[in-house]
Amino acid sequence: MKTLMVGAVMMVMSIGAFAQGDAITKFFAKYQDDETFSQVTISSKMFSLLTDMQIDDPEDKEVIDAISKLKGLRILAKDDSRDGRVLYKEALALLPTKDYEELMSVRDDDKDMKFFIRSGTGTAKIAELVMVMGGNDDFMVMSLFGEIDLKQIGKIGSKMDIHGLDHLNKLDDKKKDKH
């Protein structure tokens, strides 16, 4: 029962999937039925339900407002795996450079992470954020799509307990350092 709880908590707190780039969709399709992978898919409905939360803190309200504009989240991950780096390379090779722009690369201990964005149309300046992470013994690819506010993504990552997204806060820090 304990593991059920932990699983449910992780998924509910981290929260179907819709309008992603083809490449990432194909990657998910290839591995989503492979039970050695963990996966989470969250629909826009889930995000809209989260916005029903009663929030008093103005900073939290900003995060909730950013969450309300998200349309979906998909995560595919593999822990305790020796092929983390192989999967990392495979995922990167599948991302078409004409559609995705590299935003940031991070090396954190034994893990490499790359963040990519796909431009949107209309009000959505960024339509999709993709994070690919590969290490000596784990791998994760995450696609977050909708109307994305990069300034809030790090905070959303903290709220949803998605490891890695906190690195995006560094983008904001770098901007501040320049001023």
Added chain:
Amino acid sequence: MKRLLLIVLMAAAFQSAQAQTKTTELLDEKHEGTSLYFYKNTLRMLNQKEDKEFDDMIKDIEKIRFLMIDRKEESFSNADYKKLKEDYTKKESFEEIMNGRLEGRNINVYVREAGGKVKGTIIMASDSSNLYVLDILGKIALEKASALFKMIDENADVANLIRKAHID
């Protein structure tokens, strides 16, 4: 503690089982297993620490039904799990808001709305050993769902008592 739990069990046993989804009803009828009811009052009773956050979490919940089925004993196949998910979405108008798999355990979350408000929530979890279904009449604040699982987990002796009663 045990006494309180027994009171809770008795209170729950005398409540009617109406207004639950038909799919959950049929699942319970078809398979032997643990079946628990938590009503608003019984949920409040379980909140022995008078945790305000817990009270907030349950304020929009009318009733929770919790089922636990031993998949091997009941020959509950992956195809049965797939059909169960389809029954909730196609026969009961639930909408899937989340699905996932973690450490070999599948989890699916569905909601049903009426008039723009969530009227029902289903949280299903299944691994090779067991199937768990939380059928919630009303709405649970999703960001607080972890507290609900914690509550059920901490009160697992309720489930054990019932399971024992079933065996006896």
